[in-house]
Amino acid sequence: MTVRLEGKPVAAATDRRTREAIGSRRDLPAPSLVSVHRAVESPFRFYLRRQAQAAAAVGVEFRDVSLAAGDGPAELVARMAALDRDPSVHAVLLEHPLPAPLDFFAATSTLRPEKDVDGVGATNLGRLVAQRPTHVPAVARAALAIARQYGLPISGARVAVVGRSETVGLPLALCLAGRADGMNATVTVAHSRTPSLTRALADATTIFSCVGRPGLLDRSVVPEGAAVVDVGLSSVPDPSAKGGARAAGDADPVSLEGWAGALTPVPGGVGPVTVAELMAGALRARDLQLPAREPR
Amino acid sequence: MTVRLEGKPVAAATDRRTREAIGSRRDLPAPSLVSVHRAVESPFRFYLRRQAQAAAAVGVEFRDVSLAAGDGPAELVARMAALDRDPSVHAVLLEHPLPAPLDFFAATSTLRPEKDVDGVGATNLGRLVAQRPTHVPAVARAALAIARQYGLPISGARVAVVGRSETVGLPLALCLAGRADGMNATVTVAHSRTPSLTRALADATTIFSCVGRPGLLDRSVVPEGAAVVDVGLSSVPDPSAKGGARAAGDADPVSLEGWAGALTPVPGGVGPVTVAELMAGALRARDLQLPAREPR
Numbered sequence: 001m002t003v004r005l006e007g008k009p010v011a012a013a014t015d016r017r018t019r020e021a022i023g024s025r026r027d028l029p030a031p032s033l034v035s036v037h038r039a040v041e042s043p044f045r046f047y048l049r050r051q052a053q054a055a056a057a058v059g060v061e062f063r064d065v066s067l068a069a070g071d072g073p074a075e076l077v078a079r080m081a082a083l084d085r086d087p088s089v090h091a092v093l094l095e096h097p098l099p100a101p102l103d104f105f106a107a108t109s110t111l112r113p114e115k116d117v118d119g120v121g122a123t124n125l126g127r128l129v130a131q132r133p134t135h136v137p138a139v140a141r142a143a144l145a146i147a148r149q150y151g152l153p154i155s156g157a158r159v160a161v162v163g164r165s166e167t168v169g170l171p172l173a174l175c176l177a178g179r180a181d182g183m184n185a186t187v188t189v190a191h192s193r194t195p196s197l198t199r200a201l202a203d204a205t206t207i208f209s210c211v212g213r214p215g216l217l218d219r220s221v222v223p224e225g226a227a228v229v230d231v232g233l234s235s236v237p238d239p240s241a242k243g244g245a246r247a248a249g250d251a252d253p254v255s256l257e258g259w260a261g262a263l264t265p266v267p268g269g270v271g272p273v274t275v276a277e278l279m280a281g282a283l284r285a286r287d288l289q290l291p292a293r294e295p296r
Numbered sequence: 297m298t299v300r301l302e303g304k305p306v307a308a309a310t311d312r313r314t315r316e317a318i319g320s321r322r323d324l325p326a327p328s329l330v331s332v333h334r335a336v337e338s339p340f341r342f343y344l345r346r347q348a349q350a351a352a353a354v355g356v357e358f359r360d361v362s363l364a365a366g367d368g369p370a371e372l373v374a375r376m377a378a379l380d381r382d383p384s385v386h387a388v389l390l391e392h393p394l395p396a397p398l399d400f401f402a403a404t405s406t407l408r409p410e411k412d413v414d415g416v417g418a419t420n421l422g423r424l425v426a427q428r429p430t431h432v433p434a435v436a437r438a439a440l441a442i443a444r445q446y447g448l449p450i451s452g453a454r455v456a457v458v459g460r461s462e463t464v465g466l467p468l469a470l471c472l473a474g475r476a477d478g479m480n481a482t483v484t485v486a487h488s489r490t491p492s493l494t495r496a497l498a499d500a501t502t503i504f505s506c507v508g509r510p511g512l513l514d515r516s517v518v519p520e521g522a523a524v525v526d527v528g529l530s531s532v533p534d535p536s537a538k539g540g541a542r543a544a545g546d547a548d549p550v551s552l553e554g555w556a557g558a559l560t561p562v563p564g565g566v567g568p569v570t571v572a573e574l575m576a577g578a579l580r581a582r583d584l585q586l587p588a589r590e591p592r
Contacts, residue, residue, distance in 0.1 A: 126422030
């Protein structure tokens with residue numbers, strides 16, 4: 001039997017901690033999170049709605065900022081810089097991916113690390129390499145929270161990360177290989193140029209897939225009994241679904257049923273935990289920016 | 297037969313390019329490199345002498361700055377900040393490791409990324425994660441230069457990095473797994489908490505060892521025929537050697553002779569190439585800091 005690693009209970013526990021921490025300090029300003037995005041239909045819009053809901057539920061002040069249609073890289077950087085200067089804003093998130101010539105990395109790198117709540121700017125990524133993170137990408141934190149909650153083998157285990165993006169795969173690999181939280185995994189990073197995914201994953205007891213290609217992981221590549229944390233998120237056509245499309249991860253759940261030891265569903269796995277980790281990040285961002293005299 | 301991967305010819309080729317690039321632009325200021333160190337006996341002093349020799353040979357202006365005996369973390373940061381402001385200095389290197397409470401990462405992170413010639417501050421490490429490096433640690437560049445020069449399998453190959461330091465192992469793994477220079481390796485990061493190094497390395501065709509533990513790699517852990525780039529550097533007691541000690545890498549060359557496909561010697565492998573890459577870095581640092589009007 002393949003254990004289904006539900007994200008909702010993990011998200012609920014995280015949200016409870018965040019809500020209680022905010023509620024216990026009414027004397028402090030509520031954490032304030034701003035999401036910056038293009039005002040167009042995109043997968044990010046779904047995430048945006050979830051952010052607003054989760055923020056209201058835990059007590060984070062949330063607002064979204066639309067880029068103007070004609071905004072180029074310079075206007076984007078100027079908007080980020082303005083939010084960085086605004087003392088009423090604790091945490092800033094930027095839509096990802098952005099189409100060229102907009103430059104996600106340059107834009108997020110203009111934020112001070114305490115406000116770069118998703119930990120994707122240069123300073124935060126560098127601090128992660130040095131094992132002194134300020135903020136770690138919420139999706140990486142979410143994948144690790146699920147692994148921890150369900151006791152998946154990480155410490156001292158062979159773990160594989162499929163995908164090498166700077167926003168998901170590499171930060172996750174850096175966390176897993178590091179000492180923090182007793183991770184200490186032996187990590188293999190595989191990607192689109194790996195000739196045989198089957199061979200690359202053969203020794204893995206836990207696999208994190210972060211590619212965004214539905215069906216990539218089936219029983220021909222996943223070793224029998226391995227746990228799969230599915231971080232991929234794609235939209236696939238489905239005439240029976242609302243809007244004609246449904247969310248899909250990298251794993252083929254039909255193929256892996258009865259083969260993988262455990263699997264996170266998509267939707268309902270890493271996704272809800274990511275939103276919860278983002279809210280926890282907004283709280284952390286506020287606490288990092290309290291005036292030095294404030295008790296913490 | 298185990299091919300001996302000599303570093304000196306690789307270093308000589310790099311030095312020749314650096315010398316010619318500097319010599320061809322006598323109208324520009326010579327690249328200026330400052331090495332900051334404690335004024336005490338340490339393995340870094342040997343590296344310092346090599347830096348001075350190499351700088352003189354290629355046309356880099358080199359000077360070293362001694363920390364005062366009583367300098368604490370604040371004084372160190374102040375010294376780095378002063379060098380960062382000094383327009384006559386293009387590149388700054390800091391002794392590593394430093395004893396607590398001196399904070400190597402905090403000190404190098406105060407440098408602007410163009411001057412942080414060894415690429416070990418927060419911004420440079422983050423840019424490396426994002427696959428947009430300014431400077432990459434010289435020792436990582438050296439290990440990759442040897443691999444490239446001798447045609448070791450990297451692209452599309454299974455490659456292992458032993459060691460997860462933020463100054464060597466992790467930057468090297470990030471380079472190997474990345475797209476830059478057509479690397480595209482499937483990379484496994486092993487370390488002190490890897491239960492079985494033999495199993496972790498079993499599939500590797502090229503192994504980079506960056507631990508600093510002599511004898512770590514012998515034929516019980518290296519798969520037959522694999523290439524080993526030995527980045528480790530330790531001092532081991534040897535009554536017959538000058539000073540009673542000799543340099544040793546992580547590999548046991550006696551055990552690996554006739555077993556490994558190829559091996560870099562220590563000394564004479566990665567070491568000389570590292571010095572050459574540092575000089576090339578000083579040149580790059582100067583070019584990155586030329587006034588915008590200057591032709592490059």
